[in-house]
Amino acid sequence: MFAKAFRVKSNTAIKGSDRRKLRADVTAAFPTLGTDRVSELIPGKEELNVVKLYAHKGDAVTVYMIGGNPILFELEKNLYPTVYTLWSYPDLLPAFTTWPLVLEKLVGGADLMLPGVVVPRTGLPQVQQGDLCAIALVGNRAPVAIGVAAMSTTQMLASGLKGKGFSVLHTYQDHLWKSGDKSSPPAIAPLAVNPTDSNEEKVDLGLHGNLSSLTLEGEEENRKVHHPEASEDTSSGALSQDSQDGKPLQEQMDELLHQCFLHALKSRVKKADLPLLTSTLLGSHMFSCCPEGQQLDIKKSSYKKLSKFLQHMQQEQIVQVKELSKGVESIVAVDWRHPRKGSTLEGGEVRRIVIDYAKRNSLVDADNRNLVKLDPILCDCILEKNEQHSVMRLPWDCLLTRCLQNMQPAYQVTFPGQEPILKKGKLSPIDITLAQKAYNKKVTVVRNLEIYGLDPCSVATTLQQRCQASTIVSPAPGAKDSVQVQIQGNQIHHLGQLLLEEYRLPGKYIQGLEKAPKPGKK
Numbered sequence: 001m002f003a004k005a006f007r008v009k010s011n012t013a014i015k016g017s018d019r020r021k022l023r024a025d026v027t028a029a030f031p032t033l034g035t036d037r038v039s040e041l042i043p044g045k046e047e048l049n050v051v052k053l054y055a056h057k058g059d060a061v062t063v064y065m066i067g068g069n070p071i072l073f074e075l076e077k078n079l080y081p082t083v084y085t086l087w088s089y090p091d092l093l094p095a096f097t098t099w100p101l102v103l104e105k106l107v108g109g110a111d112l113m114l115p116g117v118v119v120p121r122t123g124l125p126q127v128q129q130g131d132l133c134a135i136a137l138v139g140n141r142a143p144v145a146i147g148v149a150a151m152s153t154t155q156m157l158a159s160g161l162k163g164k165g166f167s168v169l170h171t172y173q174d175h176l177w178k179s180g181d182k183s184s185p186p187a188i189a190p191l192a193v194n195p196t197d198s199n200e201e202k203v204d205l206g207l208h209g210n211l212s213s214l215t216l217e218g219e220e221e222n223r224k225v226h227h228p229e230a231s232e233d234t235s236s237g238a239l240s241q242d243s244q245d246g247k248p249l250q251e252q253m254d255e256l257l258h259q260c261f262l263h264a265l266k267s268r269v270k271k272a273d274l275p276l277l278t279s280t281l282l283g284s285h286m287f288s289c290c291p292e293g294q295q296l297d298i299k300k301s302s303y304k305k306l307s308k309f310l311q312h313m314q315q316e317q318i319v320q321v322k323e324l325s326k327g328v329e330s331i332v333a334v335d336w337r338h339p340r341k342g343s344t345l346e347g348g349e350v351r352r353i354v355i356d357y358a359k360r361n362s363l364v365d366a367d368n369r370n371l372v373k374l375d376p377i378l379c380d381c382i383l384e385k386n387e388q389h390s391v392m393r394l395p396w397d398c399l400l401t402r403c404l405q406n407m408q409p410a411y412q413v414t415f416p417g418q419e420p421i422l423k424k425g426k427l428s429p430i431d432i433t434l435a436q437k438a439y440n441k442k443v444t445v446v447r448n449l450e451i452y453g454l455d456p457c458s459v460a461t462t463l464q465q466r467c468q469a470s471t472i473v474s475p476a477p478g479a480k481d482s483v484q485v486q487i488q489g490n491q492i493h494h495l496g497q498l499l500l501e502e503y504r505l506p507g508k509y510i511q512g513l514e515k516a517p518k519p520g521k522k
């Protein structure tokens with residue numbers, strides 16, 4: 001409803017009698033909230049504004065604002081809480097869970113389809129058609145959307161989890177949220193599951209088939225996105241004591257915390273995002289980097305608090321954290337080249353990882369094994385924005401080529417008796433060209449010798465003696481901290497012998513040897 005900008009008709013302060021009426025309406029609409037919490041939500045003295053607006057489709061909506069944040073909105077005489085309110089009262093509505101990558105679709109105006117709903121071990125909440133529900137993301141109980149159930153829980157299971165599940169009314173990051181302080185969802189750990197509680201309803205997976213083929217469909221799109229099944233655990237996705245070679249839970253959580261943090265910095269956070277609230281880093285980036293089947297819970301790590309963990313990361317000089325406003329910390333700088341932010345992969349390793357991932361998650365097309373179905377992770381890695389809704393499969397060669405093209409190129413040069421030198425970017429070949437000087441004289445110019453460990457001055461001296469010609473070492477035009485060697489005349493033949501035979505450089509790293517004078521020519 002608020003995916004696009006709305007038009008404000010009026011904005012007025014509420015009267016005392018209207019405030020009391022609003023409290024009564026909220027109590028009636030949400031009886032589980034209780035009188036005390038209704039008074040917290042709608043305090044007696046704080047300024048409360050009523051904003052009347054028209055949504056982009058023409059719907060007349062009344063929004064109630066406190067402290068600059070929308071807390072409730074009214075549509076066709078029905079009251080709905082905003083995400084700001086649900087973050088304070090996360091249990092106000094029955095909550096369903098979806099994948100982090102689905103949020104972008106919901107913000108764009110799509111409804112939540114049942115294939116995108118994650119089924120917990122305790123089963124789906126019991127709702128009836130038309131009930132108001134909250135939608136949260138895997139790993140964080142803070143709701144990111146609210147919607148109306150399109151069918152009852154019984155009908156959802158009977159349908160095999162297919163079709164539209166919820167008509168989405170409002171989401172985190174939509175224009176209603178933007179009318180507030182634009183804060184990010186808090187980190188609220190999922191409720192612990194008691195496996196011995198017989199009152200918890202269990203879900204018969206046989207009712208809706210294999211969860212490994214879960215798909216997400218947008219109301220306005222036909223693309224299907226496949227999600228792997230979350231692996232089983234004993235505490236709502238938390239790491240288990242017996243997993244990972246018997247490592248203690250705290251040690252496992254520390255490793256997971258570091259993994260999610262570094263993954264978020266490397267693949268999601270951009271320079272333009274800085275300064276970035278630490279709560280946003282956790283809620284919007286780190287949680288979505290958590291591997292499926294695992295749950296990030298900082299309280300179970302040795303750090304206990306995000307601030308303490310970030311202090312440790314600051315000591316390692318990965319990030320710089322500052323308190324830009326009282327009590328609110330932000331990431332203000334990131335060392336994008338820090339060694340802990342990843343290692344290099346050769347093309348063959350990338351190919352193996354992608355192939356293993358596709359096979360492990362059943363993404364190979366059953367009808368044509370030369371095609372790979374794209375799940376949200378692959379879509380996010382290799383597709384352009386204008387392809388997100390149209391490209392559902394890619395041939396293997398195209399998939400692998402795109403993966404390599406989207407990675408940061410790098411090269412490594414090893415010299416005898418020295419540590420390998422790793423540099424970002426593409427490896428430039430030694431470039432040999434002929435230049436025309438005054439009076440029709442030619443000079444041979446060679447660049448990029450330093451990349452291969454060759455001293456340009458030493459090369460110039462050797463060529464001067466061998467060719468009996470003058471040489472000059474000068475800065476290379478258009479190249480920072482690089483020099484070139486000029487030798488009088490066409491000396492490419494002598495230069496080629498020096499590089500290939502004496503320095504033993506592979507010919508594929510030398511460009512321009514074909515310009516050597518032909519035999520018999522002076």
